Amino acid sequence: MTDYSPLLSTIQKITHGFGDKSALLPLSLQPYRSTLAEKKQVHGIRIVDINQPAQHCGEADGFFTREPGILIAVLTADCLPVIFSRKDGSAIGAVHAGWRGLLHGIVEQMAKRINRDDSTGNWVASIGAAAGACCYEVNEELITHFKQLLPYPAEIISPSYRHLDLAAIAKNKLNDLGFAAVDQAGSCTLCTLDSTRTQPQYFKYTSYRRNSRHRQQDPSYPDIKGRNQYSGIVITG
Structure with a gap:
């Protein structure tokens, strides 16, 4: 079944969802499919303001809008999806954060966009399903690179040998960037079975x-x- 964030579910003016194999695009979002931006995700850190339905964005991995009725979404298949909402539902965002984007600052870029005319203290964020620390094995060089560049304890970055914890890294970044609250919806994309x-x-x-x-x-x-x-x-209210 589709994953939903308990945190985002308390905001009345938005509709959200994290897809899975049973519904790649959550059913609640399908009426807005035609409004999706045209974009190419490239594991980068570019954030684009979406001002009109089906906007052409080029290469981008993060999206922001204050416009009602426009679906903001990212595609993932092990990378980390993070979706954002102002606490009053008046503005929203989403980023695609694989290890490259997470390491190089996609989350920070979204915070920078928000802080341009607002404050992250007025926003919440939810982390979706991605490759989990249980299964996401990488090489030692990449683990070392993360430890050198990020100011977090080693056990947050890599809780076991050569395993990377994308969700924990993202959660710590979001907290450090001043978001009012952060939660996690979904589990490991590699090993989670469909209970139905x-x-x-x-x-x-x-x-x-x-x-x-x-x-x-x-x-x-x-x-x-x-x-x-x-x-x-999507902003619906």
């Missing part, structure tokens, strides 16, 4: 890494092109 289906084994989320392993074993196994999940938010 037991036979055969069926995973809840699309996962690039899991799919790549299957394709290494069986080149005929279909790739995930067109099957990434959307995490999105």
Whole structure:
């Protein structure tokens, strides 16, 4: 079932949701699909203001709007989706934060955009499903790079050998940047099973890494092109 943030669910003027394999775009957001921006996510840190439906944005990984009825969404399949709302629902945002974007400052760029004419203290954020610390194994060099560049204890960045905790890093960044509250919706995209289906084994989320392993074993196994999940938010009130 679609993941929802308890924190964002208290804001009456917005609708949000984090997609999964059962509904890549959450059902509550599907009426707004035609308003989605045209963009290319590139694991960067560019934030774009969305002022009109179906706006052409070029290469971008973060989106911000104060316009009602325009769906702001990012596509992920192991990377971290983070969606944002002002506490009164009058402005919203979303970022796609893989390890590159998270390390290089996509979250900070969203905070900078908010602080241009507001304060992050008036905003909340929710972190969606992504590759979890349980499964997200990377090389030692990348772990070392994170530890060198980020001012967090080693156990937050890497709670076990060569495993990276994207969600914990993002949560600490968001707290440090002054957001009023942060929560997490969803779980690990690599290993979380769909609790509604037991036979055969069926995973809840699309996962690039899991799919790549299957394709290494069986080149005929279909790739995930067109099957990434959307995490999105729209001002409805």
